[in-house]
Structure formats: C-alpha cells, structure tokens
Amino acid sequence: MTYDDLSRALADPMTLTAYHLDDLLELSRQYPYCEALHRLLLIDLYRSEDVRFPAELKRRLMYLHDPFSLLLALDATSGGPQSHSYDLIDRFVRSYRPEESTVSEETPAATPSAKSPTKTGRTKRETEAQIVQDFLDEGPEAEKIRIRPDSKEDDVALPPEDEDNGPLPGEELFTEKLAMMYASQERYAEAMTILKTLNLKYPEKSGYFAERIGQLEQRRKGLVAD
Template identity: 30%
Template sequence: MTAEQLHKFIQAPGLLNQQSLPQLRELTERFPAFEAGWMLYLKNLKNLNDVSFEQELFNGAIRIHDRRKLYVFLNETDDTADQTGHKDDIFEMIFPPEYNLEATGNVVESSEEVTGTKREKPRKGAGLIEKFLEAQPKMPQINEKEAGAPSEIKSAQEDGNEDFVTETLANIYAQQGYHKKAILIFEKLSLKYPEKSTYFAGQIEKIKYLMNN
C-alpha cells in the first residue's frame, strides 16, 4: 500500500472495505509501530463492524502516541469531516508536516491544522475508545529550544556534539531525505528517553515506510 493510497483512505475513510482490510492488516504486521497503519486498520474494522475490533483496539492503542487522535479519527465520518473541514486536519494528525511525502515521490497535500472546532457527539461504540483516554500516559516533550537556529544545527553537526541530537534535527533530516541519519538520531533519542521509546519506534517505522514507497 502506497502513501497515496493511505492519503486517499484518510481523506475518505468510508472507502475502507473488505478489500482494504487485509492490506492494512499486513501493513500493521510489517510495521507494528506505524501509527497511520494502525489507525486506518482500526477504522476499517470499525466500518465493517468486525468482531475483532475490540481486541485489535487494545492491541493498536498501545502503539499510538496520542490516543485522542485515534478517538477523533475513529468517530469521524465522511459527512462530518466535510461539514467541519477536518479531513486535512486528520491527515496532519497521522502524518505531521515534518514528514514530506513529496520528497519520497508520493505527492500529497495537507492544510494547516484546525483547532477548537466543535465536533459531532460520538456515536455508538465511542465509550470503548474513551477507556484509553483515561489511561493515556504522559510523555515528556523535548524542548524545541534545544534545536536552535539552522546555523546552530550546522555548527553542532560540525563540532560532533552528540548532546545536540534532538527530535527536531531528526525531522529535518527526514524532510531532506536523509532517512538513515534520521533513523539513527531517533534510535539515540530512544536510548536517551526510554519512557518515549514506543513513540520514537513509531517515528522510525514511518521513515522506513516512506523509504520503501
């Protein structure tokens, strides 16, 4: 499944059907830390009222950094997304702006994130998902000031300052197509911040997926 196909399903999750389900299941098996794959897979199961949805929800939720995004995506419909303009918002939830799909040959567009918009009351089945919101772990954020200005980043690279390895720098590498360097930084960050290892593993899986598509 290509990034373009993922974009299509995010834009119109109502298209997720029996044919897309095995592809998404395979995607989660190949890239178990890839958040976008899990979100679409769970949405697909929910669309089909699949009996395995509840169990897979437990399996997938532990791999998703922000479960509120999962909650919104699972309860959003094509109609409500059209009315509220959330489709591009949902796309950015799953693929943050720092991951430039165009750089990998998969040209997609996304708009600025929409916030503070009133959403439709959750439909039946939302209560199950709410359980994960209460248990959502708090993860420390890396101070963006660590990244500094572009000139500081270049200087730190030249000086070989290992302490300067940051998530922002990794995202810059990923955006510029230096995928291996980005992966190496995320691996170092995972060791430095073990409490965020699941999140960094997901970022690595995203980069690997983009490298192969």
C-alpha cells in the first residue's frame, strides 16, 4: 500500500479493494491503537465479503470509539447488509449504545502520566500523523508502507483469535476486563462508564464495583501510582 493509497482510503473508504487487505492487516498490527486503521480494515473486509470479517469484527470492535458509525459506514459502502455479519454489529451497538451515551460530560479527559509516555497515551490524530511521518522519514525509497523490522506480532494488544465465528458475544465484550483495558491506556472516563453500567446491571455487586470505580478515580487524579 502506497502513501497515496492510504491517504485516499482515509478520505474515502470506497477506494479500498481486496488488494489492500494484507497491507491493512500489517499496518493495524504495527499501530494497534490507531482507530482509523481498524475501521478501514473492517470496511474493506466487509465490502470484499471476506470470510475473516466476523472474526476480525469480534477482535477489533472494542477499539472503535463509536461502533454505530461503523454500522453506518458499512451500510453506505454496500447499499445495505450483504450477510448475517451486518447483524453482529447491529446487535452489539443497539444493546450498548444507551449505556455508552451516558458518559458524563463533566468528567475531564485523562492526562497521560509523566512516568509512562507510551503510545497508549497518543490521540488518534497523533497516531495517524505518525503513520504519515514514518513514511516521509524513509524518503524516496519508501515506495510502500510496510511493517517495521523490529515489529513483533506478540507485542500487539489485539484479543486472540476465536475459532467460533458465531454471533458476537456483546455481553462478554462489555465487561470489567474491557474496563481494565481502557484503564491501562489511561482512558479512565471510558473505564468508569463501563463499571457504572455493570454496577446498574448487577446491583448485588454494587459494593465491589463502587470500590473499583473509586480506585480508578484515584488513579485518574494521580493519588495512586500506576
């Protein structure tokens, strides 16, 4: 995939073809926290009617800030659902969109700690800009965007592949584990929203979830060292 290919795809996903799938898979492994790459890959898999779409959807949907926008994008690129795979997103989004919309506007955005300036603290725009910068740094020899030599698949924080390509287990994705994943990325607002939703869903565990929410609030304020 050339720089121009990637730029066109970011501007208009309709330019993607099955030819770009392998490059998008490699780029998403190299930049696992770049939401735009996950979106482009899922759109391309869907438009190509690739059999890997359901499995990749399970692994990557949690990385999207607004899954409902992906649903609209897929609908726009194909003119409507092509298979049962479309229903996987539909069921997940319609089940959890009300809870996701309850994020408090008063909650300040998490600020990356000075001790851990890792790529997990980068914004989506910064990550996308880094992709372009990496390409420019290679100069005229950078005909193609490719995986870095020191890149290891084991370093990528994608969930493991699941042999079961059945319906998306939305209730399993929207769990404390997902909340802790957000917390590890210092996205405390999202983590606390998930825990508050679970607290409402499982009132018998309200004490436990209240404690976890309190711990995250302390970490967000820098009262507890990571």
